[in-house]
Amino acid sequence: MAKSMESTSIRKAQVPVSCYFCKEQEIKWECEDCNVRMCNSCKVTFHQGLQSAQDHDVVSIQDKSRSSLGSQEVTFAIFLSVLNSFSTTLPAVHTLLSSGDNLLYFSSNLQKYEDNQFVKGKLLKPSIQILQTLKRKMCDIAINKCGEIFFIEHHDNKIQMLSPVGEVKTVLDTSPMISLSVHVNKDDEVIIGIREPGPPFPVQDFSVRQVIIFNSNYQRKVTLEFDKKGNKLFSYALRIRTDSRNVVYVIDRVDSDNKGRIVAVHGNGRLKFTYDGQLYSEIFKPQGITITPSDNIVVSDSGKNALHVINSNGDLLAVQLVKNGFGIQCPLSLCFDAEGCLLIGCHKGKNEDYGKIHVVKMVDSLM
Secondary structure: OHHHHHHHHHHHHOOOOEOOOOOOOEOOEEEOOOOEEEOHHHHHHOHHHOOOHHHOOEEEHHHHHHHHOOOOOOEOOOEEEEEEEEEOOOOEOOEEEEEOOOEEEEEOOOOOHHHOOEEEEEEOOOOEEEEEEEOOOEEEEEEOOOOOEEEEEOOOOEEEEEOOOOOEEEEEEOOOOEEEEEEEOOOOOEEEEEEOOOOOOOOOOOOOEEEEEEOOOOOEEEEEOEOOOOOEOOOOEEEEEEOOOOOEEEEEEOOOOOOEEEEEEOOOOOEEEEEOOOOOOOOOOEEEEEEOOOOOEEEEEOOOOEEEEEOOOOOEEEEEEOOOOOOOOOEEEEEEOOOOOEEEEEEOOOOOOOOEEEEEEEOHHHO
């Protein structure tokens, strides 16, 4: 008898909840503002037709169910070996991007101007073939679908673009604000981080710390600055990345000692989560960030010579020390190449003249 009751309970629990609007289809989404669940079709035809729906926080049921499982087991192996290591012509690789045909784009941002330049190269098995250099002190770079490079020079208020034929022009002027970071999402929208002139820290009530999304015509689309309670979302937007749903992930530096956190924000400005690395270490100094095909977030921690992998809910999945046993010192920048390998740009070591780019293969379960 008890066995029969248990089976009935399980069958009831497995009956899918119907859509709030059509009462028929299986639910896929939940609006946390309306407190309703809906199917794919009604999300588009009914919910998005509501006057204020563009400001609502709509999340997938799959993401919510993953989050409700609680803390996940953390693994300490992100990759098993270094496939290759390349010496660059720069003392440090602060920014690093990759595109098709094994093309690399990287730059350094050190105090001495003469040590800094932008490099475009081709990744060959024995070395990096230098195709182009530009004597600029770039603090961040991004690339669009046409192969045009957007860049910001140190303490500048312009977003400049380098064409594939080597022409440079200004596409955005943030005056009087200082430009900090730049990124191009999957829709070719340009996203930048800015702050007001003057000392970056401490952050004051009057400080302006924003992440701005521009459409492909460089028209301002969304400004991210405050959460629902009116608190500042960012202190110093050092790096910006987006995932397949255009959720914005920001390396947010919080003090002059390079301590920081990851801030995840929906495109409508709703805060998704913050990650400060304290489950693993009290001191978290994030420098580089990239997104896997499954929307996991990989972050380099220069303070501990470590990599962190978190999922799209902000849960820590894996952490790995990369210095001992792998020789990866001071990881600064991250990206994936066309073959799915993780590239790690580093500062030069004690007895080295130039920074390196290491190629590793992440374990499949984290990709």
